[in-house]
Amino acid sequence: MKISFIGAGRVATHLAHALYAQGFEIVQVYSRNLFHAQVLARTVHATSIDTLADIVATDLMVIAVSDQAIESVITQLATLVDDHTLIVHTSGSTAMQILTKHHLRAGVFYPLQTFSLEREVNWSNTPFLLEAQYDADLLRLNEMARTLSQQIYHYNSEQRLSLHLAAVFANNFSNYCFDIAKQTVERNAVDFNLLTALMKETAEKACQFDPKVVQTGPAMRQDQNTLDAHQSLLQQQQAEDHLAVYRLLSEHIKKRHQVK
Amino acid sequence: MKISFIGAGRVATHLAHALYAQGFEIVQVYSRNLFHAQVLARTVHATSIDTLADIVATDLMVIAVSDQAIESVITQLATLVDDHTLIVHTSGSTAMQILTKHHLRAGVFYPLQTFSLEREVNWSNTPFLLEAQYDADLLRLNEMARTLSQQIYHYNSEQRLSLHLAAVFANNFSNYCFDIAKQTVERNAVDFNLLTALMKETAEKACQFDPKVVQTGPAMRQDQNTLDAHQSLLQQQQAEDHLAVYRLLSEHIKKRHQVK
Structure with a gap:
């Protein structure tokens, strides 16, 4: 499964590192700030971009940006990728529907943890809350989360x-x-x-x-x-x-x- | 060192058990409620009393009652014991002076920990805050605290x-x-x-x-x-x-x- 990250902050960094360590291929890292994209991209052998239009098709795009920026990102991404690509966000407080109204093949991949760059994340202790528009995608997210944690939950957006x-x-x-x-x-x-x-x-x-x-x-x-x-x-x-x-x-x- | 406990609540119980396990002799346990005194006294081979006038002289009396009750207890104790007995309270928020104005040979033996009867206390992690009117008594309290913890501090009442x-x-x-x-x-x-x-x-x-x-x-x-x-x-x-x-x-x- 080929993955790209939209965002290069704390959540994106910790998740990209963990998934890369599990053998997932990280293709691109996008950040408005190219230097931030480069810092993360370098550590997971991905390429860095600061223009969303430069994104290439992957199996999965993980939007890990500030909650306020999610809608603007999905609005642009929806014009750039087709249904080959599953798009998820990593936000606890944002409904999945903010994605599905622009791109139907969407979901949520939310690790319930407090991230700081100073401290290693204990993934096996971290609950993952998953949601997806399609059952097959929920299974895919489930498999991916399972490589990091045994605590996987399917809750809806209000419960999340x-x-x-x-x-x-x-x-x-x-x-x-x-x-x-x-x-x-x-x-x-x-x-x-x-x-x-x-x-x-x-x-x-x-x-x-x-x-x-x-x-x-x-x-x-x-x-x-x-x-x-x-x-x-x-x-x-x-x-x-x-x-x-x-x-x-x-x-x-x-x-x-x-x-x- | 012979010790008596005034009070049979959570702090008294945990402290009496810990000191008894370290080999200190617990002589009497006082509580207004004789049943409570008995429950604790039995486990440390002490006798139980519910009348302060029945107290016998020991080296140390530990007042571990509610903060509001300390002054009434020391007022009575002061008429019953002489300077052979060091009297301490275990309260973080009560100044030592509440004891010394009634009985000069006084001090504070305050374990900074959250006590509940359901859970074992980790004493080696528990800081002890000690205070005493006389230096020789501070040394005595220090020796006693040292059998339970390496974290011993001498702070004054306002710092406490x-x-x-x-x-x-x-x-x-x-x-x-x-x-x-x-x-x-x-x-x-x-x-x-x-x-x-x-x-x-x-x-x-x-x-x-x-x-x-x-x-x-x-x-x-x-x-x-x-x-x-x-x-x-x-x-x-x-x-x-x-x-x-x-x-x-x-x-x-x-x-x-x-x-x-």
Whole structure:
């Protein structure tokens, strides 16, 4: 199966590397920024292009660009390729229909993972969410995903959106809480590394049990003394934004764990 | 060293078990609820009491009760024991001074960890924050902590409070984000287990790098389309509280990562 990548960012880079390592042939890498295309293309022995009109026919085109750019890319691609080519996007929050309304042979190949260029991806732990207009294409995507992970799911676009939204809470917002924690201790010259075991344990525990059941802390205990002591310290630190987060989340946790 | 525990909750139970396993003699366990005292006392071959006046002199008394109850406990203990006994509390958010104003030979023995009765504690990963009125007692607490962990810190009460506050963000609030994530996917009949690898990876990454540097997501990218799609889905799910959290945290992340 010959594959081209539209996009050369984090998702495109990690996916192209992984598929190349599994023996898939990567033909072209497109980016608006030719240098970015070259950086990725070189590592997977592909050619780089910065003009979509230069794209050649392949079995599969993977659109891994920012969500806002997907529609403009598919609009152009649809005029350049025929039904020989399956086109997928890799977006959790974008419906498949944004592709099918321009090019019927379409699908979604969404790896649910947080990608950064600094860290290796653990593919075997990464769930893949697949969707395709045609059953035969779903099977093809399934086979391709299977070379990277055993966790393959067929969910529709709305289910995928709800998972993508949930991932914002599970990943982006929990990471932002870690970020606030770091700023909080550093304002008192305390080492952030003291919190790392706790952070890992929190994630482990929430995975092993229901996070509602393992909730702890002053808000959950309705411990107003400690809630007040924390808010005084945040006021003293002049951390207005962090105080607002503290208040809102504490109110919600109190409400969720109220004894009825 | 002979030790008694005032309190029989999660912290008292885990600490008493760990110290007993290291060969410390546990003499008495006090709880207002005699049954709770008995449950813990039995497992560490101690006697159980539900009246503080029945306490006998030991080298060390560990007050591991709710923060609000510490002052009432020390007020009573101070009338019952003399300077032969070192009294410590195990609270992150309570100043040592609440003890020293009643009993000078006092200190703090605070394990920074999230305790639940369902899960074994990894002590070697657990930082201990120690404080004592007298240097000789700080050394004693240090020796005792060292049997459980290599991570021992001497911070003052304000630094300990800032760490306790940071732990609310790092543990309680991130866990609440996991809780919201679970509710979000389950409203669309999607399996929460799909998110567990992501949750663990989030914690690992924030520990290995600076959480600010590894922040991802639509708010950080200032991706208004995705922010809108997520908010529409939350509205459609009638999850008003989760929508409020989504809005506040997204605004803060946008602000923190604004290109200036």
